[in-house]
Amino acid sequence: MNLAIARTRANVLSLKTRRRWDRLAIHLILLAGALVMVTPFLWMVTLSLKPVELTYQPPHLLPTRFEFSNYTRAWEAAPFARYYLNSIVMTGGIVVSQVFFSSLAAYAFARLRFPGRDLLFLVFLGTMMVPFHVILIPSYLIINRLGWVDSYAALIVPRMVSAFGIFLLRQYYQGIPQELDEAAMIDGLGRLGIWWRIIVPLSAPGLATLGIFAFMFGWNDFLWPLVVTNDPDMRTVQLGLAMFQGRYGTQWTVLMAGTVTATLPTLAVFLLGQRWFIQSIAQTGVKG
Amino acid sequence: MITAAHVRARWQRANRRGDLSAAMIALAPAVVLFALFNVYPLFYSGYLSLMNWDGFSSHREYVGLSNYRELVESPMFRNALGVTVKYTAGVTVLGVVLSLIIAVLLNSGIRGQNLYRLIYFLPVVTSTVAAAVVWRYLMNPGNGYADVFLRSLGIAPPSPSWLRNPTWALRVVILVGVWKRLGFNIVIYLAGLQNIPKDYYEAATVDGAGAWGRFRHITVPLIAPITLLLVIMSVIDAFLIFDVVYVMTDGGPLGTTEVVGLLLYRQAFRYFNLGTASAMGWVIFAIVFTATLVQWKLFGTREVGV
Numbered sequence: 001m002n003l004a005i006a007r008t009r010a011n012v013l014s015l016k017t018r019r020r021w022d023r024l025a026i027h028l029i030l031l032a033g034a035l036v037m038v039t040p041f042l043w044m045v046t047l048s049l050k051p052v053e054l055t056y057q058p059p060h061l062l063p064t065r066f067e068f069s070n071y072t073r074a075w076e077a078a079p080f081a082r083y084y085l086n087s088i089v090m091t092g093g094i095v096v097s098q099v100f101f102s103s104l105a106a107y108a109f110a111r112l113r114f115p116g117r118d119l120l121f122l123v124f125l126g127t128m129m130v131p132f133h134v135i136l137i138p139s140y141l142i143i144n145r146l147g148w149v150d151s152y153a154a155l156i157v158p159r160m161v162s163a164f165g166i167f168l169l170r171q172y173y174q175g176i177p178q179e180l181d182e183a184a185m186i187d188g189l190g191r192l193g194i195w196w197r198i199i200v201p202l203s204a205p206g207l208a209t210l211g212i213f214a215f216m217f218g219w220n221d222f223l224w225p226l227v228v229t230n231d232p233d234m235r236t237v238q239l240g241l242a243m244f245q246g247r248y249g250t251q252w253t254v255l256m257a258g259t260v261t262a263t264l265p266t267l268a269v270f271l272l273g274q275r276w277f278i279q280s281i282a283q284t285g286v287k288g
Numbered sequence: 289m290i291t292a293a294h295v296r297a298r299w300q301r302a303n304r305r306g307d308l309s310a311a312m313i314a315l316a317p318a319v320v321l322f323a324l325f326n327v328y329p330l331f332y333s334g335y336l337s338l339m340n341w342d343g344f345s346s347h348r349e350y351v352g353l354s355n356y357r358e359l360v361e362s363p364m365f366r367n368a369l370g371v372t373v374k375y376t377a378g379v380t381v382l383g384v385v386l387s388l389i390i391a392v393l394l395n396s397g398i399r400g401q402n403l404y405r406l407i408y409f410l411p412v413v414t415s416t417v418a419a420a421v422v423w424r425y426l427m428n429p430g431n432g433y434a435d436v437f438l439r440s441l442g443i444a445p446p447s448p449s450w451l452r453n454p455t456w457a458l459r460v461v462i463l464v465g466v467w468k469r470l471g472f473n474i475v476i477y478l479a480g481l482q483n484i485p486k487d488y489y490e491a492a493t494v495d496g497a498g499a500w501g502r503f504r505h506i507t508v509p510l511i512a513p514i515t516l517l518l519v520i521m522s523v524i525d526a527f528l529i530f531d532v533v534y535v536m537t538d539g540g541p542l543g544t545t546e547v548v549g550l551l552l553y554r555q556a557f558r559y560f561n562l563g564t565a566s567a568m569g570w571v572i573f574a575i576v577f578t579a580t581l582v583q584w585k586l587f588g589t590r591e592v593g594v
Contacts, residue, residue, distance in 0.1 A: 022499075026393045027400075033390060034407045037467065040422045041410065043433055047425070105318035112307040112314070120315070127326045129580045131528050133549060134569040137336060137556050138329035141343065158325040161318045191310030220415040222531045223549075227557060238417040242535055245421050252425060263418045270413040274406060277413075281472065282479035 044263075048256035070257035077248060080261055082233060083240035086155075087265075090225070090236060091218035093156035098214040099207050102165030107195040109166065110173035111181060121170075128163045132223070140227050154228040155236070159218070165210045172206035173199060209280040212273055219266050237262045337566035344560070355567035365568065367543055368551045371458065375547060376526040378462035379469060384518050386466065387473030392507060394474070395481040405478065409471035416468065420535035423464045427451055454544045457537055461545050464532055469525075473518050480514040481507070523579045527572065548572055 042062065051067045074080065108114075109121050139158060148154040176199060184194050200207070225236045235243065241262045248255050270277060337356070340349040359365045390408065394401050411419060426433045429449030438445050450456045484507065492502050508515075530549035533539060539546035548568060556565035 022396075023398055026396055026398055030390065030393055030398075030404050034404060037408055037411060037470070039433065040419065040426060040467075041414075043426060044418075044422045101317045101321070104314040108311040108314040112311040114308045114311040117311075120319075123327075124318070124322065127322060129577060130326065130330055131524075131569070131572055131576050133528060133552055134333050134566075134573045135326065135329035136552075137562055137566055137569065138332035139325060140556075141332070142324070142329065157321070161321045163322075163326075166318065191306060192313065195314070216413055220417075222415075222417055222534075223553070227553075238415055241415075241421060242417050245424075245535065255421065256425070259418045259421050263414055266413050266415060267410070270410075274409070278405065278409060278475050282475050 044256050044259055047252055048260050050253050067253070070253045071261070074244075074254045074257040074261065077254060078240055078244045078258065079232070080237070080240065080258065083235055083237045084261075086152075086234060087219060087237040089152055090155040091215055093152065094159050094218040095211050095214045097156070097160035098162050098165050099211050101161045102210060103169055103200060103203070103207060104195065105161065105166045106169035106173055107199055110170045111178075111194075111199075112191065121166075124163045124166055128167075136223070136227065139224075143228050148228070150229050150231040150234045155225060155234075158224075162210075162214065165214070168210055168213075169203065169206055172203050176202050205276070208273070209276060212269065212277050212280075215269055216266055333566045333569055336562050337570050339563045341562050342560040343562050351563065355563045356571070358564065359567055359571060364543070364546075365548075365551065368546050368548045369571075371543075371545060372527055372529070372547045372549075374458060375462055375465065375529060375545075376523055378459075379465040379526045380519055380522040382462070382466045383469045383473055383522055384515060387470050387477055387518075388507075388511070388515070390470070391474045391477035391481055392503060395478060405471075405474065408474050411468045412471040414468070416531040417535055419464065419468060420532045423460070423467075424451065424536050427460055448541075451537055452541050454542050457541055457545050461529075461532055461536060464536070465526060465529065468532075469522065473522075476518060477511065477514060480511050484510050520579055520582060524576050527576055527579075 046063045048070055049063045049066050049068070050070075051065055105124075109117060143149060143154045143158070146153075148157075180198050180202070181194050184198050189197060220238060221236075222238045222242070225239050226242075229235060229239065232243075241258055244258050245255060248258075338350060338352060340351050340355075341347075394404055427450040429435065429445075429452075432450075434450065435445045446453050446456050450460050488506050488510075489502055492506055497505065528549055529547050530553065533545050533547050533550050534553075537545040539550050549572075552565050552568045552572070555561045555568065
């Protein structure tokens with residue numbers, strides 16, 4: 001008994017003295033990892049600011065020279081402004097409609113009673129399991145038959161609702177007290193009025209989370225825009241960047257300026273909403 | 289005589305009618321869009337996989353399962369499946385193991401947890417195309433950062449250089465995949481680790497368990513459900529890889545990075561073998577479906593909660 005207590009004390013003591021070294025070691029490991037994570041970003045920015053004639057000099061991780069002309073050259077060499085416009089229209093359309101339509105559908109699944117509700121919900125969930133590769137070819141044929149190739153409609157309409165969004169918001173809505181609906185119904189609001197006046201305002205964080213997910217998805221999407229656009233004027237930033245790499249593959253500094261341009265919006269949105277974003281990802285994984 | 293029960297029943301009937309019409313309006317856009325762009329294409333692609341068709345000509349021939357048979361026998365497709373499985377295994381194992389280690393270190397109560405988490409998460413939100421472009425140049429022969437770094441340590445970089453080297457190209461692609469995915473895994477692991485009661489660790493410490501013992505006998509078993517979830521999510525995601533390979537290697541050298549997604553894209557949109565490509569899609573679906581089914585069996589009932 002006494003021996004056990006003594007051992008515990010000794011353990012606690014040695015723990016305290018060792019803890020400082022442990023902590024230092026942990027920081028060193030984490031820092032090394034963090035360095036690997038950020039190196040591509042540092043390298044991208046540094047190279048994009050380098051004068052062209054120094055391209056083939058040994059690289060530095062941090063910029064030593066600031067040559068912004070690479071950016072203007074990249075924007076002159078390829079219609080990045082046009083790519084940006086296309087990406088903004090496409091991503092904006094996807095975000096707004098996904099939030100709107102997913103919210104409507106999620107409200108029906110969370111609050112309304114109608115025959116076949118659970119079955120329909122399962123069908124929606126089931127589509128999440130279908131890999132995009134399977135429906136890629138028929139989707140293209142449908143777009144082609146609708147005459148939508150090289151149009152914003154092709155880029156936006158097939159992605160206006162997301163099963164994930166419906167799933168996410170349905171969960172969120174189930175957390176909003178039902179009494180609020182009932183009080184509003186007594187006050188004479190209809191079902192859709194309740195959705196618009198009560199549920200939507202109360203679910204702002206949920207809608208924002210879906211909005212951020214939809215934004216990241218839209219801005220970074222590649223395969224679908226690649227398939228449904230041929231016209232260079234309809235390219236999104238990601239497509240433009242991939243093509244730009246093909247043509248200016250040797251002009252690193254200009255290429256990296258283009259890459260920074262393409263990455264900036266998502267990084268900015270992420271840094272602004274990172275707390276929300278990381279939290280919502282953590283919840284989607286762990287929520288039991 | 290009208291009883292309270294009657295009134296309630298009538299009210300409920302009216303309520304249900306109101307519910308139904310509201311639901312029809314609320315669900316109409318979602319149902320129409322899903323029917324047209326998710327459900328119909330699924331059947332359409334099943335039909336296409338039984339045909340020989342280039343997508344343009346009026347000649348469309350029913351060939352039964354021969355597209356599938358050809359796939360099974362095709363060395364190109366077998367190679368692509370092998371490459372995809374290797375990539376998936378690499379990204380999944382490395383991504384899960386490394387992220388668990390980092391999450392445990394981050395969870396040890398050190399300072400700057402949020403900052404580290406933010407940094408590790410940055411690649412997750414970076415576009416895959418941009419990431420692939422940058423990594424391609426990091427691995428550039430001669431003056432890429434990888435070569436410069438190795439040479440500064442006195443190690444000779446492989447020859448031929450990384451992405452032109454049949455042994456190294458896929459490893460580099462896996463590295464990019466892990467780099468891109470790590471932060472996501474870490475965030476989910478961290479949330480799980482925070483749910484493990486602190487008492488368990490204290491009790492183990494009192495019993496004389498070292499850091500490794502605590503990790504091995506408390507953390508690993510208690511975090512196992514999350515590990516499984518991450519493994520399956522990662523498998524599903526990695527199996528569909530396309531962008532990174534398209535930008536970095538285009539399947540080369542010697543087909544060592546030719547993943548099924550790339551092969552499908554080429555068959556459909558460069559060679560216009562829609563039947564073959566659709567059959568490929570269904571084989572991918574079968575594999576991914578099996579993986580998803582495992583996930584649902586283990587987590588689904590709790591998560592879906594229908």
